[in-house]
Amino acid sequence: xxxxxxxxxxxxxxxxxxxxxxxxxxxxxxxxxxxxxxxxxxxxxxxxxxxxxxxxxxxxxxxxxxxxxxxxxxxxxxxxxxxxxxxxxxxxxxxxxxxxxxxxxxxxxxxxxxxxxxxxxxxxxxxxxxxxxxxxxxxxxxxxxxxxxxxxxxxxxxxxxxxxxxxxxxxxxxxxxxxxxxxxxxxxxxxxxxxxxxxxxxxxxxxxxxxxxxxxxxxxxxxxxxxxxxxxxxxxxxxxxxxxxxxxxxxxxxxxxxxxxxxxxxxxxxxxxxxxxxxxxxxxxxxxxxxxxxxxxxxxxxxxxxxxxxxxxxxxxxxxxxxxxxxxxxxxxxxxxxxxxxxxxxxxxxxxxxxxxxxxxxxxxxxxxxxxxxxxxxxxxxxxxxxxxxxxxxxxxxxxxxxxxxxxxxxxxxxxxxxxxxxxxxxxxxxxxxxxxxxxxxxxxxxxxxxxxxxxxxxxxxxxxxxxxxxxxxxxxxxxxxxxxxxxxxxxxxxxxxxxxxxxxxxxxxxxxxxxxxxxxxxxxxxxxxxxxxxxxxxxxxxxxxxxxxxxx
RNA sequence: UGGGGCGUCGCCAAGUGGUUAAGGCACCGGGUUUUGAUCCCGGCAUCGGAGGUUCGAAUCCUCCCGCCCCAGCCA
Numbered sequence: 001x002x003x004x005x006x007x008x009x010x011x012x013x014x015x016x017x018x019x020x021x022x023x024x025x026x027x028x029x030x031x032x033x034x035x036x037x038x039x040x041x042x043x044x045x046x047x048x049x050x051x052x053x054x055x056x057x058x059x060x061x062x063x064x065x066x067x068x069x070x071x072x073x074x075x076x077x078x079x080x081x082x083x084x085x086x087x088x089x090x091x092x093x094x095x096x097x098x099x100x101x102x103x104x105x106x107x108x109x110x111x112x113x114x115x116x117x118x119x120x121x122x123x124x125x126x127x128x129x130x131x132x133x134x135x136x137x138x139x140x141x142x143x144x145x146x147x148x149x150x151x152x153x154x155x156x157x158x159x160x161x162x163x164x165x166x167x168x169x170x171x172x173x174x175x176x177x178x179x180x181x182x183x184x185x186x187x188x189x190x191x192x193x194x195x196x197x198x199x200x201x202x203x204x205x206x207x208x209x210x211x212x213x214x215x216x217x218x219x220x221x222x223x224x225x226x227x228x229x230x231x232x233x234x235x236x237x238x239x240x241x242x243x244x245x246x247x248x249x250x251x252x253x254x255x256x257x258x259x260x261x262x263x264x265x266x267x268x269x270x271x272x273x274x275x276x277x278x279x280x281x282x283x284x285x286x287x288x289x290x291x292x293x294x295x296x297x298x299x300x301x302x303x304x305x306x307x308x309x310x311x312x313x314x315x316x317x318x319x320x321x322x323x324x325x326x327x328x329x330x331x332x333x334x335x336x337x338x339x340x341x342x343x344x345x346x347x348x349x350x351x352x353x354x355x356x357x358x359x360x361x362x363x364x365x366x367x368x369x370x371x372x373x374x375x376x377x378x379x380x381x382x383x384x385x386x387x388x389x390x391x392x393x394x395x396x397x398x399x400x401x402x403x404x405x406x407x408x409x410x411x412x413x414x415x416x417x418x419x420x421x422x423x424x425x426x427x428x429x430x431x432x433x434x435x436x437x438x439x440x441x442x443x444x445x446x447x448x449x450x451x452x453x454x455x456x457x458x459x460x461x462x463x464x465x466x467x468x469x470x471x472x473x474x475x476x477x478x479x480x481x482x483x484x485x486x487x488x489x490x491x492x493x494x495x496x497x498x499x500x501x502x503x504x505x506x507x508x509x510x511x512x513x514x515x516x517x518x519x520x521x522x523x524x525x526x527x528x529x530x531x532x533x534x535x536x537x538x539x540x541x542x543x544x545x546x547x548x549x550x551x552x553x
Numbered sequence: 554u555g556g557g558g559c560g561u562c563g564c565c566a567a568g569u570g571g572u573u574a575a576g577g578c579a580c581c582g583g584g585u586u587u588u589g590a591u592c593c594c595g596g597c598a599u600c601g602g603a604g605g606u607u608c609g610a611a612u613c614c615u616c617c618c619g620c621c622c623c624a625g626c627c628a
Contacts (some may be wrong), residue, residue, distance in 0.1 A: 405589060
């Protein structure tokens with residue numbers, strides 16, 4: 001799994017050092033999502049880093065829900081996250097962990113800190129607390145409650161816990177340093193009152209621990225050796241360490257930060273993705289245009305493509321924006337080697353083959369993949385009438401064969417895996433639209449080179465007009481038409497691409513496709529990669545991504 | 554502005570005093586091809602800036618410039 005040629009990243013350097021020095025004997029990491037939304041491609045990187053490290057070092061990785069704020073969290077998200085991690089192919093160590101499982105322990109550690117004179121109940125309201133905190137350039141001022149006797153704080157904390165104090169009236173704060181240049185160290189809140197039921201602990205608690213008071217201790221309880229998070233938590237590290245140093249923890253985890261993944265032409269912020277869902281800009285968290293794991297899955301992106309992409313990313317401290325094209329490369333790369341080939345005519349144009357009897361028919365057995373015989377062969381019916389794509393025919397006979405490698409009247413083209421045909425005539429309706437092409441086959445050309453004197457202009461796909469499956473195809477474009485939708489002042493919503501979804505009905509697919517199921521990947525030859533939509537009962541295919549298209553006029 | 558972090562090709566990114574400054578994506582040429590796909594060949598940077606140390610610097614020092622994060626009882 002580990003690429004020997006891939007350079008060692010800075011976290012691996014730290015781990016190697018910790019292992020050699022004996023500081024650590026087993027590498028334990030963790031992926032700690034808050035269940036307040038669905039996982040997205042950015043989380044995938046974190047998942048790959050954490051589970052990947054555990055795998056490389058034969059350690060373990062925990063899946064732990066950081067459920068310390070019932071206000072934003074929901075069981076729906078918990079289940080979706082579990083599904084996504086599993087779908088990506090990762091297995092966590094032991095049982096799933098929850099911060100809420102540690103609420104009792106956290107609470108007793110809070111009391112311990114009060115006893116040590118290192119925490120106190122503060123009655124400043126949020127507005128005053130902000131004022132007392134100072135600013136980036138000015139130090140803060142001590143809370144008037146800072147020196148309150150430990151016993152008093154202990155009693156008040158108990159009252160907070162049991163619901164005797166109103167929300168917002170009090171907090172438990174760590175007594176650190178109101179003059180610290182690091183604002184996170186200016187007596188941060190450890191517990192706040194939230195008289196709210198928690199999806200796992202119910203009505204048991206009226207107070208909930210803050211992220212800072214919970215995270216490092218959760219890591220310590222679980223024996224996490226390397227707690228890897230994203231760059232924005234770097235300023236919280238001194239606080240993380242302060243709790244680790246001042247509490248009688250079972251282990252001393254260390255925090256390391258790396259740059260989170262950013263992709264252009266999309267947003268990776270749970271808050272923004274939730275807004276897109278809540279305000280119906282998309283159909284849901286799993287809308288195929290969403291950069292969520294579930295959206296990518298429904299779109300037809302494979303777990304392996306996501307993992308390959310994530311593995312291609314550097315674990316470093318630079319915060320860059322990765323080009324969507326890089327992700328697309330890995331999607332195509334995976335699909336090209338794994339997707340079965342098939343034919344589907346998206347804009348059907350009827351072709352009647354005059355020299356192929358209406359009562360005649362054949363079946364061609366065709367490979368499912370050009371270089372993989374483990375993928376099942378296909379059975380393609382052929383007959384008197386077929387469909388080709390309207391884009392594969394042109395009335396302009398002046399187009400050079402180099403410029404237009406498709407069908408024109410009087411010239412030949414190869415039907416993929418079938419006959420060479422010639423277009424002889426066309427029929428139009430009253431409005432001037434072409435309704436039918438009249439053509440003919442060249443005998444004995446299936447699976448054989450073109451006979452002397454006949455040079456097909458190119459190869460086009462087709463489907464039997466009588467033996468095919470009607471289907472709908474959904475083509476997606478980027479959700480935003482600006483590379484950095486959330487870069488400037490105006491809302492990212494201003495940059496939503498109004499044409500991100502194109503629905504095309506009346507497409508004609510080769511017969512076998514009628515049995516496709518969601519999760520199967522196909523390459524519709526000359527078009528792109530598709531998968532059956534998991535949310536539709538009828539035959540609907542989502543375009544995962546188009547084939548690369550290099551030709552220019 | 555106080556603190557923390559980061560600046561190597563259009564994008565991502567190796568590089569830890571001596572290399573022709575990896576690799577991938579994108580792009581541009583050319584070849585193969587019953588998918589204008591795939592595949593194959595080839596092209597593509599002097600390292601944010603200015604000084605300095607050194608026989609020698611992307612790598613060390615100094616100053617400057619730019620970008621990101623922190624002033625939620627969010628995570």
